[in-house]
Amino acid sequence: MKFVDEFREPGVIGKACGEIRRLADPNRHYRFMEVCGGHTHAIYRFGLKDLLPPNIELVHGPGCPVCVLPMGRIDDGLSIGKDPDVIFTAFGDMMRVPGTQGSPLEHKARGMDVRIVYSPSDALELAKKNPGKHVMFFAIGFETTAPSTALILMRARALGLHNFSVFCNHVTIIPAIRAILDSPDMRIDAFIGPGHVSTVIGCRPYDWIARNEGKPIVVAGFEPVDVLQSIVMLLEQLNKGEAKVENQYKRVVPWEGNHAALKAMGEVFELRPYFEWRGMGFISQSALKIRSAYAEWDAESRFHVPGVRVTDPKAAQCGEVLKGVLKPAQCKLFGKECTPERPVGALMVSSEGSCAAYFNYEHRKNAVLTSIGA
């Protein structure tokens, strides 16, 4: 409650909620998927779910890059780090994600040279400062992050920096949405589109969702009002029987995306024929590979990696939760064997993972707006 009085525009939140109640047909059940993990975090963080009528169900999507990475890729990256001449670098989000033999942090405790970097630039700087070592950057992320990795690879090539490489796990959002729409156990009425991915790819790539699949999609910002307003926009479309792409986050997302970022990605990356996603299996053309012109900086061609497919621990139901088939608390391990302190699955590690978000805010009743009762 303590935040509510200071909250920027409680009036606006109340208004948006009123609008939602007015527009939602009480005889209908709505399933809206928020594609992006940032939205999942915001929804639990602010307790937005409690502000919605019970017939509006928010289904959490696959847009958490740490969560969708299969365990085999973590093992592969760590296998490169076993070389005593290699410094393994990754974002902080990756550090506690379990591989078969433990997380990067646990490998560090056993003597591996593992460092957290805030930016891919930091990994490049580290390589410059340690000419006697090889610095490998374990890259993850959707189109929000991939352009930064691309610029760094271009920089490494321009500098002729030979002791630096990238283990590329960048994935693309559109094939993941397609896989969800194609999956038989999935019924989604409309999508809340990812905000920051769209600053790069723009709004056009979502066209087919509206046109061919007949589902509305609204690209949304991350503040409570943004999410609620995007739900209003989706309901308006559904009531009118329309399906189109709309941009609620115009103040940040240009319709055409970021040309320079797309250009850098095109220069450095090509599509992999297929890539494994945790819980979703192999999805064709869903991930980025470093082009052969940059092979010297591609850890996958410089080092031998086992490339073994590893299945998740049997009781873990990360796959079902990722696809939105199960809610986090329905996993048998949730809050028991699997907690943010001792995560079994990646969804409990990343702050954008639905299990961690649900555990921290819903389970511990920490959400910010829960009691606004707007």
Added chain:
Amino acid sequence: MCLAIPAKIVELFPGEESRALVEVVGVRRHINTGLLEDDPPKAGDWVLIHVGFAMSKISEEQALDQLHTLTMLGEQQAAMEEAQGYGLNDS
């Protein structure tokens, strides 16, 4: 992961590969503006930064709004950690 935080451009370094000094939640840090080369920012402009790269330009009003929300929600600590960067101190 896809968190992007507002920062104000303090200084640009012409001739140096897209480097800019920004101020973000009270911390100064160098970032890369290479992804905005089609419409390069000037000193005093606000940008959204993600993993040390400017992603898009935003208005000052928008930036201040977002910072206010971050502070109020106590998430400014997380943003600050992200902004300061870590991991290079022991290199």
